Amino acid sequence: MSTSFTFNKTIIGMKELIIFAQKQLNNKGLNAGSADGLIGSKTIAALSKVSGIEITWEPERKIIAFIQLLCKENSIETGVVDGLLGPKTQDAYEKLVHLTETGKIPEPWRNDTENAVVSLPEKTIFPLQNYKDLVAFYGEVGTNQTKIQLPYPNYLSWELSKKISSFSCHEKVHDSLFRVLTRVLEHYGQEEISRLKLDVWGGCLSVRQMRGGTDYSMHSWGIAIDYDPVNNQLKWNKEKASFAKPDYNEWWKIWEDEGWVSLGRAKNYDWMHVQAARLK
Ligand SMILES: [Zn+2]
Structure with missing residues (x-):
């Protein structure tokens, strides 16, 4: 799962997106080279001829931005062209593929009685925080890890100039974590995420x-994440910790909706x- 984005039941691999973009660049006569799913110099050169793509963006981000521009061109709602693969863009991409394959945009979802099957994301009930339950559910410490590709970049708290686009987590929390971060991006947007140090x-x-x-520690299974430790130190309570402020209510609600537990909100330390994992 290292190069896939997962949302609900949809899995869109980066390679698939690159191949699609290369074909479309070639259709436009921009000469992206063979559609091989690898971003080589020809593909980069082709992308640089498309207006609306920031030259400073990473190659993969440019690919996603190009797909977003194609969606716009075809009147498919995709939100701002930011090169980030949120659920809106994933949804738009699927419509775009459908359009290129069939010449038609799929019918919008109708919530009538015949079609009243609502597809909700599968929510995991996480185990209680005790060794026996944790091992039964997640396996031994340090096992069953996968990489999550982040919907927005993060920065290492101990070296803020170092940007990361993925990190290791337990495979059983991967999908839930991706949904949380995608919703965080949708709710706050990139600027607020930076201002609030959610990244x-x-x-x-x-x-x-x-x-x-x-x-x-819960970190031993890759099922706990720390954010902004400088402003949310272990022994700080809600008077001091920045994550206890009202600006973060929705951040925590998004996590809690998925069953995650904030030690700050539950116990007023380690914000x-x-x-x-659920508390005893
Ligand atoms: Zn922690």
């Missing part, structure tokens, strides 16, 4: 014992930390 990443997988204890 300052303090770590996920780390096999270690809890501070001052003998039990394994940096969110985990996919």
Whole structure:
């Protein structure tokens, strides 16, 4: 799953997007080279001829931006052309593929009685925070890890100039985590995410014992993530921690909707930390 974006039941691989974009660039006479799913110099040169794509963006972001521009060109709603693969863009991409294959845009969803099957994301009930339940559900510490491709870039809290586009997490929390972050992007937008430091990443997988204890930390399974630890230090309470402020209510609601637990909200310490395990 390292190069796939997952949302609900849809899985769109980056390679698929690149091949699609290369074919469309070639259709426009822009000479992207063979549609091989690899972003080589010809593809980059072709993308640079398309107006509306920022030259400073990473190649993969340019590909997504080009697809968003194609959607716009065909009157398919995709939101702002930002090169980020949120659910709106994924949905628009599928319509665009349908259009190029059949010449028609699929009918909008109708919620009538015949078609009243609502597809909700499959929500996981996370296990209780005790070793036995955790191992039964997730396996041994440090196992069953996968990479999550982030819907927006994160920055290492200990080296803020270092941007990351993915990190390791447990495969059983991957889809839920991706839905959370996608909703965060939809709700706050890139600018607010930066302002609120929701993209300052303090770590996920780390096999270690809890501070001052003998039990394994939830990070040992790759099911806990820390954000902005500088402004949300372990022993700080809601008077001091930035994540306790009202601006973050929706951030926490999005996590809690998916069953994640904020130690800050539940216990008023370690406000940096969110985990996919329920408290006893
Ligand atoms: Zn933590």
